[in-house]
Amino acid sequence: MNRDRIMNTIGFSLVAFCFLWAAWRIMDRGREAADPDRVVIRFAHWQLESGIRGAFDELIRQYEERHPHVRVEQMLIPERVYSNWLITQLVGGTAPDLIEIGRPMSDERMARYFTPLMKEVNQPNPYNEGTELEGLPWRDTFVDGLAGSPSYNPGLLDFYGVPTAMFTVRLYYNKDLYRRIAGDRPLPATYDELIELCDLVHAYAQETGEVLIPIAGSQYNAPMILLQLWTSLTQKMALELSTTYNLILPSDQAWMHFLKGNWDYSNPSVSVALTAMREVGRHMQSGFLSLLRDDAMFYFVQGRALMTASGSWDIGSMYAQAPFEIAAFPIPMPSRNDPKYEDYILGPLSEAGYSAGAAFGLVQQSKHPEEALDFLRFITSQQGNQTFSDISLWLPSVIGVELPEKVKPFDLIVEGYTGGVVPYFGADGQRVFRNYLHTLLDYDGSPGEFATIMTERMPGAVIEGFRLSHAGRIRQWRRGDSLLGSLIMLSESETSEELDRVRLAETLEAAVDQETMMLWVESEFETMGLSLEY
């Protein structure tokens, strides 16, 4: 045999081997799936953060020990391709039994492919027997009561997901570096103390010649601090603008007030907020607005920054990557007792209304829905969620789970107040805000310059936002008519349940908010001589 023939044979053999191995794997899976004595449940998610996979692996091990005839497979899908992968799997009929929901998905798709869980979540979770949660409906065992998205779908008036974690945002800091710079000084509890700390970092860097920045920022991290400042310092302004007596100013009402001229960028609240945002922004690295999440993380774990803002979802990754001791504390906001801010701020922002996430939905195509649901009950039992939290270092979603030490700083702050005005409205508002944030934060930027540009450009963006949201309401209204007809007829049928009647009542109530808001927006636009049409 000559050399070429040998090489060709090797090449062909490699290809043939790979093909045969792949074919065997597929057939093996099919055989497993066809084995009546063996149940295989697959669940998929996009949480590639450190610790999550290990936490689920441990839960799988524990579950399989209890249920030897069941095998559970975890599928990790990168976030970037998750939405596309999900649709392909659902449409192709090859979706796993449980899928993490929470990426944008139309109500139609949700209803077509996922199983509503109203009945199930109103039953007790048997895996909570022997605990304080025994006998409670499954939904009431969650910190958020399954009240919000993605667990509850207000369009479909049903539950479609069961969550495994809560999420909050804090300032991570380098403990070793903190001790060197600030010694025994207590952690900053107010905004002014935070700025003082930042000044200490600059002084230390100058003294030692080290390249250090107080806060590692990026287009991902920086808004966590900046927008919180804005929302806090506009709390009183929001209450004053609200005409609905419910202590909340929804974003569409806030920005309608803006279009009507009831507030603008010269408002004292806004000026103070912009000044604070600029002040804190100057303590982040130069050009941070163009940097990505990983860039800020890189600065921080390299020890070039004392602090960085991020969510509790990053606890595991932070601890895994940082070669130094880290901890976290709430992002300090201006104090209501400070005469500089008392006219603008009510107090710390409340996290009581936060919704749990990392929720899993049951796919209608599942061949083993009962077993899949049972696994879901297991991982969201108090014991299961404790295991999950201990290993993943994520905030638990279930009541009564003891927080691991590292997670305690991320616990929900419930003694707080509602937020102020949202800093932008709609996709175009967000684009304009982001595009011109540099005029506030740049070296030669200023709150005045930012205010001038926003005054010029934001109204057009807000009008676009109202056009889009108006079109969305009309779509929902139209859909609601068919829904109303079907619910009334279903309430008539022999198989009608109390649930159908509850849904009917909820639909009629929800329509009040939709219809009145839509008509209000129309009438306000008409009064202002603006059009909602293109």
Added chain:
Amino acid sequence: MATGWADVGVRHASGWESIRLLQFSDGHTYFENAFAQNQSDREALFGQAIALLNVQPRTEGNIQQAQALLESLIEKNAGDTYGLAARFFLARVELMHAEPADRPRAITRLLALADEAPQSVWGELALLKAAPFLLYGNMSEEKRREALHDLEKRGARLTREEIRRPLFLTLAQACFHYDLEPERALSYLMAADVDRVQRWQRRADAYVQIGNLARETGDLALARTYFQKFYDEFPRDSRHYMVGKILQELPGNEEVAP
């Protein structure tokens, strides 16, 4: 809740279930087939029309077809459940589905239905759905108050609480949006019997609104009662702590009797 809202036996529950789950094309196909098997099946005809309003893609042709189906239901019998339902939805089509919409005509139709069939679910729904259009828009404050007064009287006569409640919530919303006196908004919220609001977010809102309105009008006992209800029932609401502070600061300790 009253059983038998539509006072008619329903044979095509699975078709309606498809529509409820927003699978409009599936629902339409189901009702189309059912009608093909029995051309006197008014439920199937009605189902086709309701599904067509949202079959995708939404086209003028579909809406016109839905209108035609509804008109044929009325033609055959305008007084039975399906006839009344068809009148209701025909008005809704003119209001929100057809391009261009004809709101004045649609509102006239709805009010006529509400007057002619006040006891039927469709008549009551017609009043509910006409209400926002009578309250919102560019009109004088006097006219708006007149409309509120009229709707309040008619609303009190509604027999189905699931329709009466959202009607009074609508009246309250209009007071908020047009900055009318708090006493009026408060009276509408009390008439809405908010304890029985099904959507928890709306119920939470209503409790806080009543508490704040009562505070403003000087009825501190009422304010305390509703703030306390909110505080007890909604620990996971972002306003929980705020309401707790308000309760502490409210003078006295009376509550109204349940």
Added chain:
Amino acid sequence: MAPQTVSLRKALHEWRLYLIVLPSILFVATFSYYPAISAVYHSFFEWQGGEVKQFIQFTNFRRIWNDQVFWSSFGVVSILIAANILKMVPSILLAVLIHRLRSDKWQYYYRVLVVIPMIVPHLVVLFIWKFFFDPNLGFLNRILDATGLKTVLVHMDSLFGWGVFREGIPIAWLSTPDLIVPSLIIWGFPWIGAVGVLIYLAGLQAIGTEVYEAAELDGATSWQKFKFIEFPLIMTQIRIMLVLLIIGTLQGFGLQLLLLGDSGGAGGRGMVPGLWMFNRGFVAGEFGYACALGMVLFFFILFLTYINNKYVRVDK
């Protein structure tokens, strides 16, 4: 040779050949033509990307007429096209230099050297360049500091009043509005694309040696050989690359998305038509409008391709 007409009987006689071609046709139809036809269809709808859609005739196109962001993005992309045309020069020059090497072995080595970077995925290259542009840790700023060019830039800034280069302040290439377009132009330095070099090289290698011998006998210099022999004879390749470049630049947005984000960076200075299409679709959820934007872009590209074919002559 004049094209021959084939009878239907003869064509159908070779039916097996059609079967062999069928998978490719299906593939192209499914993954190339179907998405394009779907985009045309959806451009007449109000569509949020799911199953809900409403036929709205030409409303999307009327809206485009008044879309200032879209039209101003053509200004940015025109600058990038002009820059990219100039950036073709290094590839052409390198191909000529490789072609003129006398040693076949060294020609081969240089071709391999040019091709090896192609192994690195394009996305990775973009990420590396993003890191180059990092104000504090990036390679670009460090080179400028180390070579003293930063000081030169600072002096020029004070002379011309640009307001972007300051002593002691790291240059924020991607978050300073006035530096965004220059950054998009600098990207890819030294602008030697392997595909371009290989295509030009293939064209150059088709030139017969007798042409060069005749030129040498006439006493032509290197520059004259390039100007009168090589450049005209690779015009076909240049024209192909020009068409691909224009289409790629007009359609492209991956570079801008990665470096600047979906809103086009500070001041929206990096907004190009493709990125605006992406923004409308995936950020604002207006997929129908995004399809309509795509349609308008398509006609632009078609028009420019037509101009290119008509006026960029290839004289053999």
